Amino acid sequence: MTAAAMDYAAAAPVPSRQGRGHLRIVIGMAAGVGKTYRMLLEGHVEKEAGRDVVIGLLETHQRVETARLAEGLEILPLRKVNYRGTRLEEMDLPGIIARHPDICLIDELAHTNAPGLEHAKRYEDVEDVLAAGIDVLSTLNVQHLESLNDQVAELSGIRVRETIPDALLGRADDIVVVDLTPEELLERLRAGKVYPAERIDAALNNFFKIENLSALREVALRQVAEEVGQRRFAAASNVGSREETIASEAPRAVAERLLALVEPYPAAHRLVRRAWRSAQRLGTDLDLLWVRPPGALSAEQEHSLKALRQLASMLGARLIVEESDELARTIAEVAKRQRTTYILIGRSRPAHGPGRLRTPLPQRLMELLPGVDVRIVADRAQRPTEEQE
Amino acid sequence: MKTQSAPEQSAPKPSGERILLPFTNQAISRRAFEAAIRLAHAEGATIVPAFLARVPRNLPIESPLPGACAIGMPLLEAIEQRATAEGIPVDSRVSRGRTYRDALERLLDQEHYDRVIVSGTDSPRQGLSQDDLAWLLGHVAAEVLILRPAPDDASRITATGVHGHF
Numbered sequence: 157m158t159a160a161a162m163d164y165a166a167a168a169p170v171p172s173r174q175g176r177g178h179l180r181i182v183i184g185m186a187a188g189v190g191k192t193y194r195m196l197l198e199g200h201v202e203k204e205a206g207r208d209v210v211i212g213l214l215e216t217h218q219r220v221e222t223a224r225l226a227e228g229l230e231i232l233p234l235r236k237v238n239y240r241g242t243r244l245e246e247m248d249l250p251g252i253i254a255r256h257p258d259i260c261l262i263d264e265l266a267h268t269n270a271p272g273l274e275h276a277k278r279y280e281d282v283e284d285v286l287a288a289g290i291d292v293l294s295t296l297n298v299q300h301l302e303s304l305n306d307q308v309a310e311l312s313g314i315r316v317r318e319t320i321p322d323a324l325l326g327r328a329d330d331i332v333v334v335d336l337t338p339e340e341l342l343e344r345l346r347a348g349k350v351y352p353a354e355r356i357d358a359a360l361n362n363f364f365k366i367e368n369l370s371a372l373r374e375v376a377l378r379q380v381a382e383e384v385g386q387r388r389f390a391a392a393s394n395v396g397s398r399e400e401t402i403a404s405e406a407p408r409a410v411a412e413r414l415l416a417l418v419e420p421y422p423a424a425h426r427l428v429r430r431a432w433r434s435a436q437r438l439g440t441d442l443d444l445l446w447v448r449p450p451g452a453l454s455a456e457q458e459h460s461l462k463a464l465r466q467l468a469s470m471l472g473a474r475l476i477v478e479e480s481d482e483l484a485r486t487i488a489e490v491a492k493r494q495r496t497t498y499i500l501i502g503r504s505r506p507a508h509g510p511g512r513l514r515t516p517l518p519q520r521l522m523e524l525l526p527g528v529d530v531r532i533v534a535d536r537a538q539r540p541t542e543e544q545e
Numbered sequence: 546m547k548t549q550s551a552p553e554q555s556a557p558k559p560s561g562e563r564i565l566l567p568f569t570n571q572a573i574s575r576r577a578f579e580a581a582i583r584l585a586h587a588e589g590a591t592i593v594p595a596f597l598a599r600v601p602r603n604l605p606i607e608s609p610l611p612g613a614c615a616i617g618m619p620l621l622e623a624i625e626q627r628a629t630a631e632g633i634p635v636d637s638r639v640s641r642g643r644t645y646r647d648a649l650e651r652l653l654d655q656e657h658y659d660r661v662i663v664s665g666t667d668s669p670r671q672g673l674s675q676d677d678l679a680w681l682l683g684h685v686a687a688e689v690l691i692l693r694p695a696p697d698d699a700s701r702i703t704a705t706g707v708h709g710h711f
Contacts, residue, residue: 315603371612422591422636429621429622432614457653463636467639467682470614470639471614472611
């Protein structure tokens with residue numbers, strides 16, 4: 157840590173909800189959609205409304221329109237940082253705190269700072285600015301959200317290293333989504349409005365593909381919709397502070413967790429697929445449970461179990477295998493442990509002999525797990541199909 | 546249906562024949578599907594539709610692939626429903642690899658298949674390439690049936706064929 161950073165640390169503002177600044181995040185699917193432009197527009201609106209607005213950090217990416225829009229707003233000087241012989245420019249956190257404007261525009265929330273500054277990440281700087289009672293307007297690309305990183309990497313083949321915790325988005329007072337159709341963004345890119353001419357071809361051949369952009373756009377819109385949904389719930393429940401509600405009780409109160417009961421036989425795959433689709437719709441996790449009777453597995457079961465593991469792994473579900481001959485009790489134990497709210501069971505084979513006298517499994521589970529939904533999944537393959545292309 | 550298996554170390558061969566029907570995209574050729582159904586009917590075999598997915602090189606090979614699964618799972622469902630309606634037993638599979646060929650190779654390493662049915666294509670973007678098919682012929686112990694590209698390849702089975710809620 158540099159001497160200036162140590163001085164700052166000693167006098168760092170103590171975060172408190174009271175008097176904390178207001179955080180507004182402008183989110184978009186990719187570079188070039190107009191997040192920074194929107195941030196600057198809002199800065200001008202605030203200034204015209206009589207507020208003291210400064211730019212703490214601006215990345216114009218050599219975009220003429222963006223640079224022009226920054227004119228008329230006070231831009232705070234950057235700090236020069238020497239790192240391994242290279243001179244870097246970083247946002248001046250102590251300078252912002254000392255200047256203490258009403259509102260500070262800070263671009264690129266997910267940026268990683270040069271070593272030796274107060275914090276490793278810019279979003280941590282922003283926390284300090286907010287704690288000092290300064291409102292912050294910042295920008296973020298959706299792929300920088302930690303929880304979406306894997307999903308976006310899979311969709312686009314590109315993994316970003318700079319991420320921010322999702323909780324930060326949850327703590328934002330306002331989220332503004334800047335939306336553009338993929339076609340419009342590509343048009344802007346080709347017109348040289350996103351990158352300089354020499355970078356356009358590379359961008360078009362790599363990240364800026366219509367399928368990537370469509371997928372990212374969907375992710376961005378869904379993310380904002382989920383945030384809005386969570387906030388609505390939190391507002392309705394009116395329990396504790398807003399922050400506490402979003403961070404803890406509210407998600408737990410609405411969260412579903414699915415448990416599908418499987419056996420290593422081909423028919424289980426259909427049940428798993430159905431359970432996965434349900435989990436996707438509910439935006440929740442899926443556990444698969446096989447209560448394995450004691451004893452060795454047949455070769456056929458070994459194979460089916462391997463295929464089931466492969467399916468679970470690809471779907472991102474968790475396969476739990478418990479050895480027991482007490483089916484209902486073991487299921488109930490696992491369901492309690494996993495905080496299951498919803499159990500899916502395939503249709504069981506007709507019982508023979510004394511088995512016919514036993515209470516059916518769904519009923520036993522309902523008795524053992526009050527408050528947990530039990531769903532019997534029909535074998536829809538038995539229904540007549542329609543000719544569809 | 547359950548098939549009996551003979552004990553074997555790496556890839557035990559079930560007594561009932563198994564016909565592998567690999568696919569990579571949002572649809573499979575209806576000709577390939579119907580060929581598999583005809584063969585399965587004639588030989589009392591099980592169809593094994595297998596969804597092959599590519600894992601980007603920057604991700605671990607065991608990574609979950611929800612995006613790919615959103616395409617593959619409904620199609621597996623559609624294939625399974627159609628095959629079951631024809632009275633054909635189905636035992637579906639999924640496999641990941643760095644390439645489609647890699648995914649197919651991993652699948653073939655794990656289990657024995659008597660036949661593999663694939664549809665040849667003129668388009669290099671439609672899953673298994675000509676090179677992959679040549680590799681399949683040279684390296685797989687199973688009987689490989691490659692359907693020549695034909696005008697009616699446009700007729701496909703897609704996820705829209707899923708009947709009812711899925």
